[in-house]
Amino acid sequence: MAMMRYAEALNAALREEMSRDPSVFMFGEDIGRYGGVFKVSRGLMEEFGESRVRDTPISEQALTAMAVSAAMTGTRPILEIMYADFIPLCMDALVNQASVFGYLWEGQVEMPFVLRTQGGGGVGTGAQHAKSLDSFLTHIPGIKVVAPVTPADAKGMLKSAIRDAQPVIFLEHKLLYNMRGEVPDGEDELVPLGKARLVRPGRDVSIFATSKMVIEAEAAAVQLAKDGIDAEVIDLRTLRPLDLASIKASIARTHHAVVVNEGWTFCGYAAELSATIMDHCFDDLDAPVARVAMPDMPIPYSEPLEAAVIPNAARIAEAARRVLA
Amino acid sequence: MKNSPSVEEQREIHRRMILTRRLEEILGVMAKEGKTRGPLHRCDGQEAVGVASCMALNTSDYVCTTHRGHHVYVGKGMEPRRIVAEIMGRETGYCGGRGGHMLLGDASIGMIGGNAIVGAGIPAAAGMALSIQVLKQDRVAMAVFGDGAAQTGIAHEAMNMAGLWKLPVIFLLENNQYGLTVRQEVQSPVEDLFIRAAGYGMPGLKIDGNDAVAVYRAVAEASERARRGEGATLIEAKTYRMQGFSTSDMGGYQSDEEMAPWRERDPILVSAKALGALIGDKAVSDIASEAETDIQAAFDLALSDPFPTFEFHRPSGAYAEI
Ligand SMILES: Cc1ncc(C[n+]2csc(CCOP(=O)(O)OP(=O)(O)O)c2C)c(N)n1
Ligand SMILES: [Mg+2]
Numbered sequence: 235m236a237m238m239r240y241a242e243a244l245n246a247a248l249r250e251e252m253s254r255d256p257s258v259f260m261f262g263e264d265i266g267r268y269g270g271v272f273k274v275s276r277g278l279m280e281e282f283g284e285s286r287v288r289d290t291p292i293s294e295q296a297l298t299a300m301a302v303s304a305a306m307t308g309t310r311p312i313l314e315i316m317y318a319d320f321i322p323l324c325m326d327a328l329v330n331q332a333s334v335f336g337y338l339w340e341g342q343v344e345m346p347f348v349l350r351t352q353g354g355g356g357v358g359t360g361a362q363h364a365k366s367l368d369s370f371l372t373h374i375p376g377i378k379v380v381a382p383v384t385p386a387d388a389k390g391m392l393k394s395a396i397r398d399a400q401p402v403i404f405l406e407h408k409l410l411y412n413m414r415g416e417v418p419d420g421e422d423e424l425v426p427l428g429k430a431r432l433v434r435p436g437r438d439v440s441i442f443a444t445s446k447m448v449i450e451a452e453a454a455a456v457q458l459a460k461d462g463i464d465a466e467v468i469d470l471r472t473l474r475p476l477d478l479a480s481i482k483a484s485i486a487r488t489h490h491a492v493v494v495n496e497g498w499t500f501c502g503y504a505a506e507l508s509a510t511i512m513d514h515c516f517d518d519l520d521a522p523v524a525r526v527a528m529p530d531m532p533i534p535y536s537e538p539l540e541a542a543v544i545p546n547a548a549r550i551a552e553a554a555r556r557v558l559a
Numbered sequence: 560m561k562n563s564p565s566v567e568e569q570r571e572i573h574r575r576m577i578l579t580r581r582l583e584e585i586l587g588v589m590a591k592e593g594k595t596r597g598p599l600h601r602c603d604g605q606e607a608v609g610v611a612s613c614m615a616l617n618t619s620d621y622v623c624t625t626h627r628g629h630h631v632y633v634g635k636g637m638e639p640r641r642i643v644a645e646i647m648g649r650e651t652g653y654c655g656g657r658g659g660h661m662l663l664g665d666a667s668i669g670m671i672g673g674n675a676i677v678g679a680g681i682p683a684a685a686g687m688a689l690s691i692q693v694l695k696q697d698r699v700a701m702a703v704f705g706d707g708a709a710q711t712g713i714a715h716e717a718m719n720m721a722g723l724w725k726l727p728v729i730f731l732l733e734n735n736q737y738g739l740t741v742r743q744e745v746q747s748p749v750e751d752l753f754i755r756a757a758g759y760g761m762p763g764l765k766i767d768g769n770d771a772v773a774v775y776r777a778v779a780e781a782s783e784r785a786r787r788g789e790g791a792t793l794i795e796a797k798t799y800r801m802q803g804f805s806t807s808d809m810g811g812y813q814s815d816e817e818m819a820p821w822r823e824r825d826p827i828l829v830s831a832k833a834l835g836a837l838i839g840d841k842a843v844s845d846i847a848s849e850a851e852t853d854i855q856a857a858f859d860l861a862l863s864d865p866f867p868t869f870e871f872h873r874p875s876g877a878y879a880e881i
Contacts, residue, residue, distance in 0.1 A: 267812070358597030359597045362674075363597075363675060534657045536866060539657065
């Protein structure tokens with residue numbers, strides 16, 4: 235075990251996979267000489283050279299389409315899109331190219347690319363640099379979407395994503411990069427995709443959360459415990475394909491569910507979780523599912539305004555009390 | 560010379576450039592003290608591009624700018640006090656604190672607006688020009704955008720249509736040599752980007768972006784062309800970003816040798832010299848002290864303004880009855 239920051243864990247995963255497999259290469263804006271805006275690729279250009287760690291022009295649409303086709307022709311590209319807010323620029327390549335070709339040419343080609351990006355608000359980056367567009371991405375058939383929270387998962391899941399034969403969107407959060415945690419040693423310590431993580435067991439209510447909202451959910455569970463409510467917190471980790479078995483097992487124990495995602499409420503990822511739970515766990519539920527997500531409006535800049543829209547522990551705890559009432 | 564600024568205009572350009580510089584400097588200090596929120600993109604060294612270009616246009620003309628747009632805001636005539644208030648997240652800011660420093664706008668003077676999606680201002684200005692053409696108005700639209708933005712796909716799409724339809728638009732490419740921390744030559748195989756104009760059937764020219772008079776002339780001429788129905792112009796203003804990419808840039812990649820010649824050609828020095836020859840050095844330094852007082856007053860007022868209170872934005876809502 236080694237103590238690492240989330241950004242360092244990602245860096246270690248990239249370094250190990252680049253060393254292990256010469257077909258892995260990285261490209262993105264400012265990832266080379268500067269080492270990435272969040273320093274995730276620090277030192278990698280020096281170590282692996284300018285051919286395999288490339289600084290690119292600001293050309294997200296072409297870059298994503300190029301990642302798709304480069305992946306179909308023998309490489310394992312890792313594309314960094316600096317902010318999740320720019321994902322709309324990448325959409326055609328994901329929706330009309332990657333998703334479709336993976337189906338049409340199954341067995342003929344593989345599409346092992348990783349698109350890393352980071353989203354989330356809370357630090358005054360404004361309406362075009364703070365969004366969580368998870369549901370845009372999880373809507374697309376054939377594309378995996380993951381969002382690790384701990385440094386250990388960041389490393390283990392990035393390695394799995396790079397080795398995966400399908401496209402994987404790897405969602406980071408700007409407030410997670412400096413979080414520390416123990417990371418297992420060993421180049422083959424992978425964390426499988428498609429498996430949720432039980433953060434904290436509990437008997438009364440299940441809180442299913444994603445990305446930084448897992449940390450808020452943990453804080454909510456602590457608040458709830460003071461009132462004698464025993465909340466279970468589950469970090470979904472992989473948003474698609476979803477670990478339905480873990481969700482079902484948890485609700486079979488607690489009979490109450492709160493779903494949390496930082497994206498918009500309407501048609502959002504939390505809405506999908508709620509519908510999925512309704513479809514598969516209705517008989518186990520003692521109350522309707524409660525959803526905690528971003529209000530349906532752009533993210534404001536000013537501190538008191540931004541604080542009012544981003545879901546937090548207090549709102550999660552309140553939702554849990556509501557389903558138990 | 561035709562299209563040159565009058566002495567009065569040159570004086571005002573100088574004043575607005577100094578306002579912008581002092582705005583940036585004060586914000587820089589406040590950022591270091593942790594008194595600002597989110598990254599700030601300063602435009603020190605680029606003031607002539609944003610200020611003189613807007614001064615060559617009419618108030619009713621449309622302008623779009625980028626994440627690095629303070630000079631354009633001041634140039635277009637936005638009030639420093641309300642600019643500062645927006646940057647400080649106050650209720651009195653141009654967007655009531657909703658936007659922050661990258662997303663200011665004032666539709667009443669055609670400033671719509673700042674944009675933090677790189678490249679987005681280019682088709683935006685083309686669309687405004689399309690509207691002007693459809694409505695047969697005596698107006699032009701201008702996009703101020705960076706060398707980095709010039710590499711986006713929409714830059715090409717928008718310029719092609721602007722050339723094809725002879726839209727009344729000015730593409731003012733502010734080449735400050737960097738896109739984030741990456742030098743222009745890492746993003747483009749050619750040094751001069753104005754040469755692309757040939758492919759869009761529009762005039763392209765390269766100007767000294769640190770010379771306010773040169774910027775004014777080029778934009779004034781492009782604006783006349785556009786108003787005559789002769790279409791778009793691509794102007795590449797060569798300049799240099801004297802501060803880091805943003806206040807969170809760790810720096811270390813802009814060497815002193817690289818910066819020294821630009822420091823000597825600071826747009827405010829260039830302008831002071833030209834203006835001094837016309838109105839005398841004393842009058843020029845009076846402009847500076849006046850601007851200093853004005854910007855201090857802007858900060859004092861803005862910082863005592865209240866923060867906004869949150870309200871749900873109804874038009875964004877998802878339910879008809881809420
Ligand atoms: C579509 C998009 N991609 C990436 C970014 C991140 N980003 C912000 S500014 C910038 C560099 C812009 O360079 P340039 O256009 O030259 O403007 P400058 O900062 O030099 O004024 C980048 C890559 C963004 N805001 N939008
Ligand atoms: Mg630039």
